[in-house]
Amino acid sequence: MTKQQRARQVILYIVYITTVCCVQVTFSRSLHFFGKTPDLMLIFVVLAGYLFGTKDGIAAGVVVGIFRDYFSGPVISGIDKEPVAVLGIGLLAFFYVGLLSSVLFRKKFRRKFSLGILQVGMISLMYYSAGHVISWLYLTLSGNLTEYYSLRYIILDSILPQVVINLIFAVPLLLLLRFAGPYKKGVRSSLVDGYSMEDRKWQSI
Amino acid sequence: MRRLLENKFFVIALVTLLLIAFIVFSAVPGSPLSNLTKPLSVIIDPVQAVFQKAGTKISDFYAAIAEGMEIRKENDELRAEIAELEYEVQQGEEAKIRWEELKSAFSIQDSFENYHIQGASVLTRESDEWFSVIRINVGTDNGIDASETSFAVVDARMNLVGRVMTTDNDSSKVLPLLHEGFSVSAKVNVVNGAVVLVTGDISLKNDGLCLVTRIPSNIELQVGDELVTSGEGGLFPAGIPIGVIESFDNSDPDNITATLRPYASISDIKDVFIMVPNTEEDMKTTDPSASETTPAPAETKPVDSETTPPSDNGGETTGGDAPND
Numbered sequence: 280m281t282k283q284q285r286a287r288q289v290i291l292y293i294v295y296i297t298t299v300c301c302v303q304v305t306f307s308r309s310l311h312f313f314g315k316t317p318d319l320m321l322i323f324v325v326l327a328g329y330l331f332g333t334k335d336g337i338a339a340g341v342v343v344g345i346f347r348d349y350f351s352g353p354v355i356s357g358i359d360k361e362p363v364a365v366l367g368i369g370l371l372a373f374f375y376v377g378l379l380s381s382v383l384f385r386k387k388f389r390r391k392f393s394l395g396i397l398q399v400g401m402i403s404l405m406y407y408s409a410g411h412v413i414s415w416l417y418l419t420l421s422g423n424l425t426e427y428y429s430l431r432y433i434i435l436d437s438i439l440p441q442v443v444i445n446l447i448f449a450v451p452l453l454l455l456l457r458f459a460g461p462y463k464k465g466v467r468s469s470l471v472d473g474y475s476m477e478d479r480k481w482q483s484i
Numbered sequence: 485m486r487r488l489l490e491n492k493f494f495v496i497a498l499v500t501l502l503l504i505a506f507i508v509f510s511a512v513p514g515s516p517l518s519n520l521t522k523p524l525s526v527i528i529d530p531v532q533a534v535f536q537k538a539g540t541k542i543s544d545f546y547a548a549i550a551e552g553m554e555i556r557k558e559n560d561e562l563r564a565e566i567a568e569l570e571y572e573v574q575q576g577e578e579a580k581i582r583w584e585e586l587k588s589a590f591s592i593q594d595s596f597e598n599y600h601i602q603g604a605s606v607l608t609r610e611s612d613e614w615f616s617v618i619r620i621n622v623g624t625d626n627g628i629d630a631s632e633t634s635f636a637v638v639d640a641r642m643n644l645v646g647r648v649m650t651t652d653n654d655s656s657k658v659l660p661l662l663h664e665g666f667s668v669s670a671k672v673n674v675v676n677g678a679v680v681l682v683t684g685d686i687s688l689k690n691d692g693l694c695l696v697t698r699i700p701s702n703i704e705l706q707v708g709d710e711l712v713t714s715g716e717g718g719l720f721p722a723g724i725p726i727g728v729i730e731s732f733d734n735s736d737p738d739n740i741t742a743t744l745r746p747y748a749s750i751s752d753i754k755d756v757f758i759m760v761p762n763t764e765e766d767m768k769t770t771d772p773s774a775s776e777t778t779p780a781p782a783e784t785k786p787v788d789s790e791t792t793p794p795s796d797n798g799g800e801t802t803g804g805d806a807p808n809d
Contacts, residue, residue, distance in 0.1 A: 304611060318612055363513065371500065437613065
């Protein structure tokens, strides 16, 4: 990779990440569909990991995670029951999102572009399911839980609409990453994770 | 060691442990890690502000085209309203003079006179169900520093919105009323009204409701009862309207609960106001007459000395902890 290509890649990643993060938190009301806002940050990290491999996925995940913590980092009850704003939860969560999206279903999907949407659906499903489980566990263990959402609500009103809206918004982001970079023709030529040759074959389809 | 670092699983486990340690350490009150967002805010806030301005300009442009006729009609109506309001202002000014006279006569103290208001705009909203605090565009550069104490946040109608959690240079994080980590001591807005606890609840927040607990067993709340801040705990001054009771459940005498619909519509809110306790210097600068009026006439001196403790309490309430219990 030449210096120019590297610079283009870094600049495009900065532009994408800044845009995706700022748009999601600034225009969340305008992007509201079915009672849910598309999680552009999550979609972007999943696609970066899925299309361009582990390094890109983790790097994008870490930066997006920092943005997420900065903009709307979660608040938990501290030892003295006072609410405390914590840092790092977004970072940890998105580190794993980037990692898992580059590793999971790699053999089945072979980084085929169209299946990137499916990968977004799968990882979204995992992310929101894990979020509910961890949230329930935390509230139960900390003794702050009076009543949690019903299973019906979690599946039909929380996870399902969120996954559907993420799938819809994954299409333009996938096209953007395919046709505008950060890599030429949407293919990372230096991808060496055991499936690089076949990956490239599939990616060109 | 080198072999270990070449093992991907070991590296991932190490990174995870380090991040968990980081999270735990950031949750410790007064942790220096909370200052890490300040350098970030120098870069991110201006960039985010550009997006917000661009969005506002685009929506204004489309609104101007789509609502041109409506705006003209509304403009005519507003002109008529202004004329009416000007008349009312005149009357209001007269009433104000009367009020000031009565106030000094009866030593009535304004509920919020020990606070000044700092306006702010909402910069960013929640990212998902768990990342659900909002960010506003005032910070330590505007004199708001939540490192030692927090501040009440209200909307344009003085209804409670939440509290300031952390501050950076140009922005702050606000914990909204509906968040499950939020709690405030409240009272029913009648003379000697019952004191209860209003908290955010995870199962109610999507319906825009809060949970009311610690309701005395001899009290039966009615749907429509208004709750205001009680002033207990010290963070929120007494008398800020919170909302109205939506339902009441006393089926379990050991756990009487109610739901409350807040007045402030947090999902639609664009501008908020932070209630900042006045320092002694603020009081001197904002009310130069105070220094003149303090030395009361000889015969009123005993009255003044009696009224001093409430103002002292007012001072104390500004620095206390939130009633999260």
